[in-house]
Amino acid sequence: xxxxxxxxxxxxxxxxxxxxxxxxxxxxxxxxxxxxxxxxxxxxxxxxxxxxxxxxxxxxxxxxxxxxxxxxxxxxxxxxxxxxxxxxxxxxxxxxxxxxxxxxxxxxxxxxxx
Amino acid sequence: xxxxxxxxxxxxxxxxxxxxxxxxxxxxxxxxxxxxxxxxxxxxxxxxxxxxxxxxxxxxxxxxxxxxxxxxxxxxxxxxxxxxxxxxxxxxxxxxxxxxxxxxxxxxxx
Numbered sequence: 001x002x003x004x005x006x007x008x009x010x011x012x013x014x015x016x017x018x019x020x021x022x023x024x025x026x027x028x029x030x031x032x033x034x035x036x037x038x039x040x041x042x043x044x045x046x047x048x049x050x051x052x053x054x055x056x057x058x059x060x061x062x063x064x065x066x067x068x069x070x071x072x073x074x075x076x077x078x079x080x081x082x083x084x085x086x087x088x089x090x091x092x093x094x095x096x097x098x099x100x101x102x103x104x105x106x107x108x109x110x111x112x113x114x
Numbered sequence: 115x116x117x118x119x120x121x122x123x124x125x126x127x128x129x130x131x132x133x134x135x136x137x138x139x140x141x142x143x144x145x146x147x148x149x150x151x152x153x154x155x156x157x158x159x160x161x162x163x164x165x166x167x168x169x170x171x172x173x174x175x176x177x178x179x180x181x182x183x184x185x186x187x188x189x190x191x192x193x194x195x196x197x198x199x200x201x202x203x204x205x206x207x208x209x210x211x212x213x214x215x216x217x218x219x220x221x222x223x224x
Contacts, residue, residue: 031210040122042202042216043158050210058211090157094210100146100165101206105157 003027004106006091012112019078021109023091031094032074033103034058034066036087043090049074050096081113116141118205120215128223133190135218137203140184147179147186148204148212158202161188193222 004025013019023032034046035058045058047066055066063085067075078085088110092103117140127133137147146165150158164170164177164186176189186205190197200217 033211040216042118043204043212043214045211048211096210100148100163101210101212102148102160102163103212105159108155108157110155 004091004093004104006089006106006109008109009107010110012114013081014114015082017081017113019081019111021076021089021091021111023074023076023106025072025091025093025106027093027095027104029093029095029104030071031096032068033092033094034064034074034076035090035092036060036085037090037108038087046076078111078113081111083113086111086113116144116205116207116213118203118213118215120201120203120218122216123219124221125218126221126223127193129193129195131193133193133197133220133222135188135190135201135203135220137186137188137205137215138184139186139203139205139213141205141207141213142181142184143207144181144184144205146206147177148206149175149177149188150202150204152200152202152217154200161201190220193220195222195224198222 033048035043049068091106094103148163149161152158174191178187203215204212
């Protein structure tokens, strides 16, 4: 089945460490997104990319960076992790030209920064 | 900043009853509306989308949209324990980005 995968699924790290979260998809979608989810705050957009050469900041990009290595791969980096970046992180994809902006989510990465 | 508001709940309904979830949004230019279901610790999964005023039915789920009132709702008929989850309302202004509400937690009592 065409799918969205995220690695790692769980990660515990220490303040100041550099962390990379990876997302891969076999859906053939061109658009990819990174969100974080905190209790009571819903999903908030960190970065998004509409194709390999297009990278855009979302509403909460400070402290994060991204890389779109290929159409199917979109990585999120925390250059120097801090405790308030502890959250559930989701990657999502969508396809241009579709009838709707439906996004499909990966299984998530639970990140804990100590 | 586009705002999407939902009652946080929890909304508790008996098995077999109708669960009614509400969502309001601030951007009048919003054109597409989505309901996602999220089980605890899992990823959001699409239940349905709607972009025209009125009702849209899919099985036990009905989405209702009123653009004049900036209001979208989701009805779950014949609620089952497996419907116990958090329901996320999401809105798009056709800029290919979704703005999410914080979600409404539904508990179906057996």
